[in-house]
Amino acid sequence: MGAQESAIFLAADLVFSGDYQLYSIVAxxxxxxxxxxxxxxxxxxxxxxxxxxxxxxxxxxxxxFLNAMLGLPPVxxxxxxxxxxxRAGPLGMLGLLFTPTAMVIAQTILITPIVAAIALRSLxxxxxxxxxxxxxxxxxxxxxxQTLLWEARFSLATAVLAGFGRAVAxxxxxxxxGGNIANVTRVMTTAIALETSKGDLALALALGVILILLxxxxxxxxxxxxxxxxxxxxxxxxxxxx
Amino acid sequence: MVTKIKAFSLGLVALLAISLSHSLPSQADxxxxxxxxxxxxxxxxxxxxxxxxxxxxxxxxxxxxAVGTGQAIKLARNGDADVLxxxxxxxxxxxxxxxFGIKRFDVxxxxxxxxxxxxxxxxxxxxxxxxxxLKKIADSKTPFASRGDDSGTDKREKSLWKLANIEAGGExxxxxxxxxxxxxxxxxxxxxxxxxxxxxxxxxxxxxGFDVLFEGDKNLFNQYGIIAVSPEKFPHVKIDDxxxxxxxxxxxxxxxxIADYKLNGTQLFFPNAPVQGS
Numbered sequence: 089m090g091a092q093e094s095a096i097f098l099a100a101d102l103v104f105s106g107d108y109q110l111y112s113i114v115a116x117x118x119x120x121x122x123x124x125x126x127x128x129x130x131x132x133x134x135x136x137x138x139x140x141x142x143x144x145x146x147x148x149x150x151x152x153f154l155n156a157m158l159g160l161p162p163v164x165x166x167x168x169x170x171x172x173x174x175r176a177g178p179l180g181m182l183g184l185l186f187t188p189t190a191m192v193i194a195q196t197i198l199i200t201p202i203v204a205a206i207a208l209r210s211l212x213x214x215x216x217x218x219x220x221x222x223x224x225x226x227x228x229x230x231x232x233x234q235t236l237l238w239e240a241r242f243s244l245a246t247a248v249l250a251g252f253g254r255a256v257a258x259x260x261x262x263x264x265x266g267g268n269i270a271n272v273t274r275v276m277t278t279a280i281a282l283e284t285s286k287g288d289l290a291l292a293l294a295l296g297v298i299l300i301l302l303x304x305x306x307x308x309x310x311x312x313x314x315x316x317x318x319x320x321x322x323x324x325x326x327x328x329x330x
Numbered sequence: 331m332v333t334k335i336k337a338f339s340l341g342l343v344a345l346l347a348i349s350l351s352h353s354l355p356s357q358a359d360x361x362x363x364x365x366x367x368x369x370x371x372x373x374x375x376x377x378x379x380x381x382x383x384x385x386x387x388x389x390x391x392x393x394x395x396a397v398g399t400g401q402a403i404k405l406a407r408n409g410d411a412d413v414l415x416x417x418x419x420x421x422x423x424x425x426x427x428x429x430f431g432i433k434r435f436d437v438x439x440x441x442x443x444x445x446x447x448x449x450x451x452x453x454x455x456x457x458x459x460x461x462x463x464l465k466k467i468a469d470s471k472t473p474f475a476s477r478g479d480d481s482g483t484d485k486r487e488k489s490l491w492k493l494a495n496i497e498a499g500g501e502x503x504x505x506x507x508x509x510x511x512x513x514x515x516x517x518x519x520x521x522x523x524x525x526x527x528x529x530x531x532x533x534x535x536x537x538x539g540f541d542v543l544f545e546g547d548k549n550l551f552n553q554y555g556i557i558a559v560s561p562e563k564f565p566h567v568k569i570d571d572x573x574x575x576x577x578x579x580x581x582x583x584x585x586x587x588i589a590d591y592k593l594n595g596t597q598l599f600f601p602n603a604p605v606q607g608s
Contacts, residue, residue: 183566186410270378
């Protein structure tokens, strides 16, 4: 049909011509997903660190719950946030529905478990290696958690990037809570859905190509930063990485 | 080590706080209304054409959430919109009767058409009326793609089957549960017939080998209406700006803008608001 070929050219054309309000849509996508990733990191990493060092009754249930949340459908999260932020809902008076803030909230709920669950896996590796040393140093639980996070910081980037990847690629939740309003809450994924529904498959695919490139660039920057950091720390490549 | 991570996380939190406060538009300093509307008005490009004119004149930004009519009405019933602009008169009248809307005005009309593969496998071309056309599709069990999403088009389609006394169902009748464009994509993929509003069809781009096969029945008339959401029901509704928008859409000028909107030389919507006495 030629839609695939023309999509590549169209993608290049969109990027270089500055057409289609592309830049503002890309900027909003990045803004929303990076903010959600930042918040999810602040919540997810400490949670993972505490789970890595603590053993308490019900630990298995918490860990299983966290892993199950990896499969949380974005539409369900979107619906939940919509019902909470709707004027008819408990947080309606805040007037946050159909704003970028609502999209950040939905994505944060979606990816915090992802960041935490993936971080937990690498932190457990570190913990089994360092647990005795840390205990010997007489650190409190919270100090041990912090130390663990610091030591594992380079492997934790994987968890954070996985969260960002999910956030920026997600469409179901931001469509419902953002409303795909032009110039206000339209991001890459909802723009792709819109163009698909207009039957403009080449343009939809072109936007998809740009989204992939965007994810690639973010990942490249992150891995470059990680390498620089690692060299500065004078460390051999950390363990527990794929 | 521990102080390092403290400094690091403090920095991260500070960075987040700063970007939060700067990057997300705040509510207070912007003048806008939220309009719950249908995909046809958005996908056809009408809003892109008409809203900037209104915004330029009044300084009121119009934020459109384009979903199916059924969903748009639910949004408005939850108080999540200031204006409702949809196309299913009975539901709109119920919306006003239930106290959610102030008053309903006719805005414009066009029509529904039946599209399908150009070869017309069920032979509906030239049918005497839409009922006959639908009977031919059902009798030959030719695939028919239905929205199945409680939208205005879906409600109309259901009522047409009822009118034809056909229990639409079975293997040939396929509910996509999605918007008009997505349903057209699906119909296109399976070589199925579908009922669509003419505006979405004309703006739709993926129609190789597909054509309008039936049109021009009074039962295919498609009326759009506009309603400002009642501030008595929802005190937060921006009634002044909402009313300004409704007034403009049904004014001589707004109606002229709607009539002016053409796609490839074809007018998509025909204004028919009652003449305003002023």
